[in-house]
Amino acid sequence: MPRPVPRRCSPPWPWPVCRPIGFSLPAFRRRNRANWRAFCAELAPLPATLVLFEGVSRLDRTLAALAEALGPRDAAVCRELTKLHEEIRKGSLDDLARHYAEAGPPKGEVVLVIGPPPPPVAPADDDLDERLQALLDAGESVNGAARRLAQETGLGRRVLYQRALALGGDSTS
Structure with missing residues (x-):
């Protein structure tokens, strides 16, 4: 199983697990509702892996909002990277939102890695x-x-x- 490499900066270290093709790091954003909707609308068409930092107290809500805005994308919640209790949970945005809504917020630092949108299905x-x-x-x-x-x-x-x-x-x- 691929493992993150210990270093000081967390965004690049989920790469061995997530295999991105280009990425965007829209890590910090304002939290009011209008800005959040605009932020999600800007992310939706990006054909790249997205990396976001998120507070654990709002992780389930963020995942649910991203699932609604971005659709069926694969994602990983990377917790406590390069530390003793490191955890990487992969799944769709919907599945991850449900998991953290039921399990409650995790402890520690969280990096969200969201895969690019699925390729369009070519018509007949x-x-x-x-x-x-x-x-x-x-x-x-x-x-x-x-x-x-x-x-x-x-x-x-x-x-x-x-x-x-x-x-x-x-x-x-």
């Missing part, structure tokens, strides 16, 4: 063709339709552009 080929055709019929250019659908689906714009041309789109429009 027939559905792609229908959506491209609908955009083209609505007057969208081939390039515009491909770009828009690429943003929505996460697929490559060039692939979608070629599909739109094959559907009979005019590349000059």
Whole structure:
């Protein structure tokens, strides 16, 4: 089992356990409700592992709010890193929120590591063709339709552009 490496700074040391691909460290934030909602809205689209410091007294509420705002993401609650009573609990944000709501707040320092959002599920080929055709019929250019659908689906714009041309789109429009 991978273990954190003892050092002075906690954010990098869960990495062997969580395997991030890029990360963001929005560790400190204001706690009023409006700022919290704005903070969560800013985090939701980030395609990176997130690292947050949290007080143990509000851990269950924070996990529940993050689960609501960020959706089904994997996470780890890393407690007392590099110390004798080190604990790393992994699961979905919902599962972790339920666990800490039932078990009560842990003791010590806590670092939350939240995985990136799951990759978008690519639609079926027939559905792609229908959506491209609908955009083209609505007057969208081939390039515009491909770009828009690429943003929505996460697929490559060039692939979608070629599909739109094959559907009979005019590349000059």
